[in-house]
Every structure is written in structure tokens, then in C-alpha cells.
Amino acid sequence: MKSPNHSLKLSIFMFLFSTGVTLFTAGVGAQDEGWQIMRADYGFKAQRTDVTDILRDLVSRGGVNGRVAINNQTMGGDPAVGRDKSLRIFARNRRNEEREFDVNEGGFIDARLFTVRNDDWDERAPARDGRPRDDHDRGDRGEARDLVIIRGFYGTQGRTANITEQLRAMVRDGVLAVRVNNENLGGDPAIGADKVLIVIYRLHGQEQATAVREGERLVIP
Secondary structure, eight states: OOOOOHHHHHHHHHHHHHHHHOOOOOOHHHHOOOOOEEEEEEEEETEEEEHHHHHHEEEEEEEEEEEEEEEEETTOSSSSSSOOOEEEEEEEOOOEEEEEEEEEOEEEGGGEEEOOOHHHHHHHHHOOOOOOSSTTTTOSSSOTEEEEEEEEEETTEEEEEEEEHHHHOOOOOTTEEEEETTTTTTEEETTSSSEEEEEEEEEEEEEEEEEEEEESEEOOO
């Protein structure tokens, strides 16, 4: 005869499975901590956007209260309008084992589960701003209600430049407006490739992210 605890656990598992909710609990974090984010994408089926840089930055700063929300705002836009999207994280642990994490739109991940490799950031940030990446922006200018540029990257996967300070200097009266091109963003980090500007920012006390393709115009808010 099965124990009441066993039946309760089975019922909880079936509920989570039926609703498609993916949870990363403290217990799981203690067991599997240290997964290095190799790649991440967000979307629906073939309509997916690479969000590796966005996710690494959010995780490196610990998210909000230790969690990173998965939605169109934090992932930089909506790659599949009207569809139920998901985040896929491809990661590797210290034993060189690989694993895929899947989180539905509207869910959360526990930032403590993951690590960001320093050598990845070094390669991706030739124009580093020299500040610690987990400093929670102690040097932010303005109050919490103002627009604060947390991090900005320009380029393509594997060839990006950190243009955080350039973007901060472009903010005028609480607004960031710029045409996304090599001339305005300090050069071409990936010659011949279609580039994207990724901006992670705080507005009215809430962190968000946006991604704008080369040739288009970025306006925040």
C-alpha cells in the first residue's frame, strides 16, 4: 500500500506536468548548481530569438530576489506574437555533462542554478566598462523612477561589443533614442554580419530588455 506522502508527491508532480510549469527549487539548485550557460533562445518552434547575452547578464546580476522572470520584456521582445513561448537554456556542468532547461513564458528560473563563464564575457566585451558585472549598478545616475541603462551589447552571436557607457551618454531627459548602425555605436564588431543591439535597462524600478536590428531605430521608453 502506498503511503499518503507518496500519493501527495505523485499528485503534485501530475499537476505541474499537466500545466507545463517548470520550477527550479532551492533543492534542485543545491544539487545541480554551477550549470554554465552555453546558449539560450526564446520563442515558439522555429520562431526563436537568441537571448544568450541577455540571459547571461540577468543571471550574472542575480535576477530579482534570486529569480529571472521569463517574458517578452525580459527577453528583449516577442519573436512569435500570439504564441505560447518558451525559453531553452543549453548548459554544461563541471563534469562536462550537457543539459537542456525549458521554461514556459510567464515562468521563472533560479539564478543560483547557473554560472556565467568569465572567458565568455571577455570575448564578448572588447569595450568593457571596467565595472563588476554583479555590482547591481551602484553607480547608476538618477532615481529609481528614471531610465537607467544597465548593459548594452552590439553585434552578433560570439562577436559583440559592450557599449554600455556609450548608451548611457546618449540618454537625454530620460529618453534613449538612437539609430542602430555602426557609425552611431562606435564601429563594426562583426563585419559583414547582420547585427543586433541588445539593451538591458531599468525603468520605473523594473528591469526590462529590448533587442533592435541594425538599421532600425531604438527609442526607450
